[in-house]
Every structure is written in structure tokens, then in C-alpha cells.
Amino acid sequence: MASYDSDKVAHIHEELHSHLPSEPALRVKALESLLVERGLLKTDAVDKWLDNFAEKIGPKNGARVIAKSWIDPEFESTLRHDAMQAFSALGALGLAKGGHYWLKAVFNSDTVHNLVVCTLCSCYPVALIGMSPLWYKSNEYRARAVRDPRGVLEEFGVKLNEHVEVRVWDSTSERRYIVVPQRPAGTEGWSEDQLAGLVTRNSMIGTHRDLRQGDGVA
Amino acid sequence: MDTVHDIGGRQGFGPVRWQNDHDEKAFHEEWQARAWAMCMCMFAGWRGNPKVWTLDWFRHVRERIDPIDYLTRNYYDQWVQSLAAILIDNGTIRLEELLPGSAAIEDESTRKSGSTAEKSLTESNEFAGGEPAFSVGQKVRTKISIAALHTRLPAYVRGRVGVIESYHGYQPLADASARGVIKPESLYTIAFAATDLWPEAQADRERVFIDAWESYLEPA
Numbered sequence: 001m002a003s004y005d006s007d008k009v010a011h012i013h014e015e016l017h018s019h020l021p022s023e024p025a026l027r028v029k030a031l032e033s034l035l036v037e038r039g040l041l042k043t044d045a046v047d048k049w050l051d052n053f054a055e056k057i058g059p060k061n062g063a064r065v066i067a068k069s070w071i072d073p074e075f076e077s078t079l080r081h082d083a084m085q086a087f088s089a090l091g092a093l094g095l096a097k098g099g100h101y102w103l104k105a106v107f108n109s110d111t112v113h114n115l116v117v118c119t120l121c122s123c124y125p126v127a128l129i130g131m132s133p134l135w136y137k138s139n140e141y142r143a144r145a146v147r148d149p150r151g152v153l154e155e156f157g158v159k160l161n162e163h164v165e166v167r168v169w170d171s172t173s174e175r176r177y178i179v180v181p182q183r184p185a186g187t188e189g190w191s192e193d194q195l196a197g198l199v200t201r202n203s204m205i206g207t208h209r210d211l212r213q214g215d216g217v218a
Numbered sequence: 219m220d221t222v223h224d225i226g227g228r229q230g231f232g233p234v235r236w237q238n239d240h241d242e243k244a245f246h247e248e249w250q251a252r253a254w255a256m257c258m259c260m261f262a263g264w265r266g267n268p269k270v271w272t273l274d275w276f277r278h279v280r281e282r283i284d285p286i287d288y289l290t291r292n293y294y295d296q297w298v299q300s301l302a303a304i305l306i307d308n309g310t311i312r313l314e315e316l317l318p319g320s321a322a323i324e325d326e327s328t329r330k331s332g333s334t335a336e337k338s339l340t341e342s343n344e345f346a347g348g349e350p351a352f353s354v355g356q357k358v359r360t361k362i363s364i365a366a367l368h369t370r371l372p373a374y375v376r377g378r379v380g381v382i383e384s385y386h387g388y389q390p391l392a393d394a395s396a397r398g399v400i401k402p403e404s405l406y407t408i409a410f411a412a413t414d415l416w417p418e419a420q421a422d423r424e425r426v427f428i429d430a431w432e433s434y435l436e437p438a
Contacts, residue, residue: 119226
């Protein structure tokens with residue numbers, strides 16, 4: 001049973017800091033071995049989890065959904081109003097399958113650019129599009145995205161015109177956000193697979209705006 | 219609690235690092251993947267059992283890491299330390315068992331004494347029900363003071379005026395979940411003009427959206 005005692009865990013942190021080996025890989029190994037020994041974790045649980053994750057989850061899930069929304073206006077409307085329904089329709093629910101999950105798709109346009117952050121921790125639609133990139137969890141990004149979004153975007157090579165409004169979404173509840181980038185010009189007649197191949201992970205977070213051939217994840 | 223984790227809008231941080239981190243590479247070292255997967259496996263077993271664990275309790279436990287460690291130690295390293303702290307707190311393991319050379323022998327007496335330290339949760343799960351207090355388009359001011367140990371109202375929006383952008387029905391209040399209490403409350407998305415948050419912001423160029431529970435808000 002958890003104590004839910006904040007000061008107690010702060011003290012435990014101090015003890016762990018003082019006594020455990022400084023090499024994180026060793027700490028991970030010690031904890032995993034202990035949990036397996038105690039029967040709290042099956043021997044192969046971690047490997048199975050990682051295999052399952054690698055197989056079912058990743059930015060490709062998001063790329064497929066976005067590509068379909070570019071060529072199918074009805075599907076775009078579904079994505080706009082009920083993003084989980086859109087992911088479900090393509091069998092792209094990943095680890096969110098069967099569970100309660102909440103996703104909001106925010107759409108870029110000629111006059112709007114969206115950027116997603118979690119200033120308080122690291123909330124991200126992991127269950128659908130996989131682990132977030134390292135920079136997303138960094139102090140620099142978390143501190144600056146809400147205050148200097150244009151500066152952050154420039155570091156990622158995104159230069160916005162003055163008239164483009166930036167909307168920054170700080171993930172402070174269990175709702176998760178995904179950015180729907182604009183379909184690039186000159187892709188008329190492309191197949192869904194070809195279009196999905198343009199979508200990058202960063203574009204689904206908002207640190208990439210103008211998609212180009214060869215950049216994508218699918 | 220105003221710990222160092224609440225860094226939105228803090229100045230002095232340099233360029234965002236690792237921005238060219240390749241799309242397909244989720245983890246840079248194997249231990250990081252294992253650390254994360256181990257946490258996910260344990261959470262999966264605890265989910266839906268607030269006597270043992272809530273996600274907001276985990277978040278709060280990470281927030282209680284020493285501030286210097288919080289800002290400097292690897293993200294996954296912080297997860298493992300938080301998982302270890304949770305397991306020690308709830309009496310599942312003892313610190314000594316994690317030390318190098320530990321035999322990790324089950325010690326019944328310690329485990330029992332651990333269980334006597336358990337605190338029963340006196341607060342029952344609460345559900346207020348009723349209509350949402352605010353409507354879409356309405357101006358609201360976020361509270362200045364938040365007494366909870368864990369809250370999802372970031373410091374940078376406190377006391378500021380925003381507009382209700384959307385309403386999402388009842389969701390468990392994070393501040394209560396972090397104490398093991400499931401208390402559904404109206405959840406909204408609030409839009410703030412950047413000029414209402416930051417002195418250097420220019421008009422009509424940026425807006426910041428947060429999700430906020432009803433108890434974070436008052437009419438403006």
C-alpha cells in the first residue's frame with residue numbers, strides 16, 4: 001500500500017541517492033533482478049514489453065492517419081473531432097487498444113502553427129506514436145516552448161511568417177495532443193503510403209513544418 | 219508544491235539540445251529502454267488500484283527528487299529512482315536489497331513492520347457531479363495559490379486571465395489522484411494570449427493552451 005506521503009518519498013530519494021551505485025545501468029539491473037527474484041516481474045517481461053512496443057508502436061501510426069486525412073475529407077473530419085476514432089479506423093491504436101485514451105489532433109494551416117509540450121513532466125502520446133524524442137523531455141524545451149516558441153522553432157529550422165499564429169499546447173491533463181501538418185504542394189495524385197512517407201515525428205509535435213520527400217518515418 | 223519540475227517559462231535555458239535525434243531511435247542506451255519498460259510493466263499491474271499506485275503519485279514522486287538531480291540526471295535514471303522509491307515506500311522492497319552484493323533475501327519481519335507503517339486512506343472517493351461552472355468563451359482567472367502537494371496548474375499561468383476554449387466533462391483531479399483519491403471534476407482547456415503571460419510577448423502572435431480542472435479557476 002502506498003503511503004502517499006510526499007516527505008517520506010523525498011527522504012527515500014535522499015537515501016537512494018546516497019547509497020546506490022552512481023552508474024544508472026547498474027541501478028536498473030539491480031532493481032530488475034530484485035523484482036524478477038521476488039516474482040513481481042516475469043523473467044522475460046521487460047524483453048516482451050520492448051518487442052511488443054517495437055512491433056506495434058511508432059510514429060508510423062500517426063503518419064498513416066495524417067496521410068489518410070489529407071486525401072479523405074470525411075476522415076479528416078473524424079480526426080478533427082474524434083482523433084481516437086480515426087486511429088481506431090486504421091487499426092493504429094498501438095498500446096491504446098482497448099484502454100481509455102484521449103487524443104486531440106490540432107491542425108496546422110497557412111495561418112496557424114501548433115506546438116506541443118509538457119512543461120510539468122513529459123506527457124506525450126506514447127501509446128500511439130511511440131517514445132518521445134530526448135529533446136521533448138529536456139529542460140530547455142520544457143522551459144522555453146511556452147515562452148519563446150518562435151525562438152525554439154527557429155532552432156529546429158522552422159521560420160514562420162509574422163502573420164502565422166503559434167498555438168502552444170501544454171499537456172497538463174491526461175489529454176494528449178498530436179499536430180497534423182499541412183500536405184505539401186506538388187503531391188497531387190500520390191498514394192496514401194507515399195504521403196505517409198513524408199510525415200516526420202517532429203512534425204507531429206510541431207517542431208517541423210514544411211514536409212519534404214525523404215524526411216518521413218513511414 | 220512548487221518544486222523545480224515546474225519550469226515552463228523559466229528563463230536562462232540555452233538552445234534545445236538533441237533536436238536532430240533520429241526519428242526511429244527511441245532510446246540511446248539499452249539500460250534506458252529497460253528502465254522505461256520495467257516501469258511500464260509495473261504500472262500496468264497497478265493501474266486501477268489507487269491503494270497501491272496512481273500515475274499522479276508517480277509524477278509527484280519524481281517531483282520530489284533532489285532539485286539538482288532533477289535538472290541534471292538522465293530522464294530514465296529519474297524514472298528508475300522514482301520506481302524504486304515507490305516500491306520502498308509501499309513496503310515491497312527494502313533499500314538494502316538494491317545495494318551491490320545484496321542477497322535480496324526475503325525478510326519477513328521487515329516486510330511486516332513495513333506493513334504496519336501503512337496509512338489507511340481516510341478520504342473516500344468523491345464525486346461532486348452537477349453542471350460545469352464555466353462555459354466555452356467565458357473569461358476565467360486561474361488561482362494564485364494552490365495548496366496541493368501535486369498540481370497540474372503550472373506556475374506560469376497562475377493568477378492570469380484566459381478564455382475557456384473547450385469543455386471535456388469530468389476527469390479525476392490530478393491533485394487528488396496524487397494522494398490516492400479519485401475525485402472527478404470538470405476539465406476545461408483554457409487559452410491564454412501570450413501577452414497576458416509574458417512581458418516581452420507581441421500582440422496577436424501566440425497563444426498558450428493548458429488543460430485545467432474547475433477548482434483551478436474562478437470567474438474573471
